[in-house]
Amino acid sequence: MEGGYRDDKFVGGTDNPDFYNFYHWAQIDIFVYFSHHLVTIPPLMWIETAHKNGVKVLGTFITEWDHGANNCLTMFGSVQSSIHFAKKLAEIALTYNFDGWLINIENVLTVDGVENIQVFLQYLTQEMKESNLHSSIIWYDAVTNEGKLEWQDSVTDLNSCFFRCCDGIFLNYTWKDWKLELTLELCIDKPLDVFVGIDVFARGCIGKFECHISTKKITDYGFSVALFATAWCYEQTKPDFPSFIKHNNRFWNLLQPTCSPKPLSLTQDEKYVTEFNFGFGKKAYRYGFLLSLKSWFNLSKQDVPFINFINDDNLSTSINDVQAFESSTCLQVDFLEGTSHDNLICLDMSRRKGGEMILVCKSLNDSKLKDLKMLVTEKNGIQHSLYQEQNMFIGGNHWRRITFPLNDALNIKWIGLKFEKKRQIVLLGQLSC
Structure with a gap:
């Protein structure tokens, strides 16, 4: 370059x-x-x-x-x-x-x-x-x-x-x-x-x-x-x-049809956390609280999995560098009513049995995100909906910690999100499992 x-x-x-x-x-x-x-x-x-x-x-x-x-x-x-x-x-x-x-x-x-x-x-x-x-x-x-x-x-x-x-x-x-x-x-x-x-x-x-x-x-x-x-x-x-x-x-x-993404493979005992840090930013946050207004760039700070960015009439995925839960960026997903992003994040969880998926997120529509579902797609293409087990505030600026229990038998490759009701703009600040 x-x-x-x-x-x-x-x-x-x-x-x-x-x-x-x-x-x-x-x-x-x-x-x-x-x-x-x-x-x-x-x-x-x-x-x-x-x-x-x-x-x-x-x-x-x-x-x-x-x-x-x-x-x-x-x-x-x-x-x-x-x-x-x-x-x-x-x-x-x-x-x-x-x-x-x-x-x-x-x-x-x-x-x-x-x-x-x-x-x-x-x-x-x-x-x-x-x-x-x-x-x-x-x-x-x-x-x-x-x-x-x-x-x-x-x-x-x-x-x-x-x-x-x-x-x-x-x-x-x-x-x-x-x-x-x-x-x-x-x-x-x-x-x-x-x-x-x-x-x-x-x-x-x-x-x-x-x-x-x-x-x-x-x-x-x-x-x-x-x-x-x-x-x-x-x-x-x-x-x-x-x-x-x-x-x-x-x-x-x-390029995805010919250069298809390889999912990050997670072991049973490996703790996985991403804060959707894309290696740059104009601010810095800790637990949703603003720490600094200093701009920075460093690729080695990235911690993002493969994210499927989509932009069409019903769905938009983008990097948000104005707000974050940790570090300087988060992932923004704009949903129209009743739409879903089935293949949002690619993670190979075939070696993981049970446990839970924890999502730290917030809505720009002042919603408590009660109607948010997590979609998981197995390697064989079969899709399942995960329902919330817990939903609570965490940190500052209205971030919420939502827990989704995982079934022992799931052979997950893709993680997605879906809203059943009104249009939503949701920010993803952290994903862990």
Whole structure:
């Protein structure tokens, strides 16, 4: 995003609540921090937040154009130097606790360079696996086995030698159907290791709010998806942060059919609490009482599960940064009369038996929320209504603590809400179970 290393580079965050924010972790498996520096180490807040959500984080090693070709002459001039630099990259990843590298060589190579980069890839992949079994080294498709700068947009005999040396290949964005068919023929045994590129800015491909068209085609072939520059949603709306949040939610909702959310899996003994902290704010609250008017941004403070944001004529889901129960944000859901949000929060509770769900919430309609029901949907699609066991005030500013008992037999994947009567605007400040 804008070259990288901006407000997100500071370990303790900044006072800019309107910086680019990412919270759709459940829809991705790997996050690559990209910049045009030779070695890009992901900032701490990205590493911590991704790992909290079960997502691998990769740094970027990149060489480009004439100066990149000169760097490659130095680094990959011999087998010994290639092994040396591979070892250094593995040490960097281990030191900073991230999970691998995107290797992006975008310049011509010598014959020796082609051979030595394969040694480099093999050694780096091996070294990373020794310290992190789940690590990934991914090669970007730009140069050929002849050392030419020629993007293939597919796996071919000209780039497969690099692919064989590491964990995956990231194909360039200007692919066509016939190139995907060719790739499938050559990679029928490991299609998920092929990451087919989509430039969200739509440079040479179908992108922007039509990225879901490209992801559908890619996943129909059985390949993985590589979305490049998803901060497009931010860059096109800046400095209008509320518009960014709206566009960002729309973008990721459109991707749900092909990039479906992975629910956070809860164990029987694990206590789960979310305060719907999205990693930014303009105020700070404690138990509903205002503590501070200081603005802040820090992704590592996020504690949100996967939330299904919907905006239509009957239902609206949004981030509220004006009120909160804890921290600085809460989740706002606007219901019309008799409507429900069936798939609001994605949590895998299949390993949980019994207990209770506790929701801290408040109504902007001056209601005691007596007609609020919690909906839970099992993995098999069967839906159940949970009725209130307790409803009481907690903290300040009219927040209420509502308890819903859980049945031992439920195999929950989705949590939702429903109102039987009048229109409601409800703020969710905390969910625990």
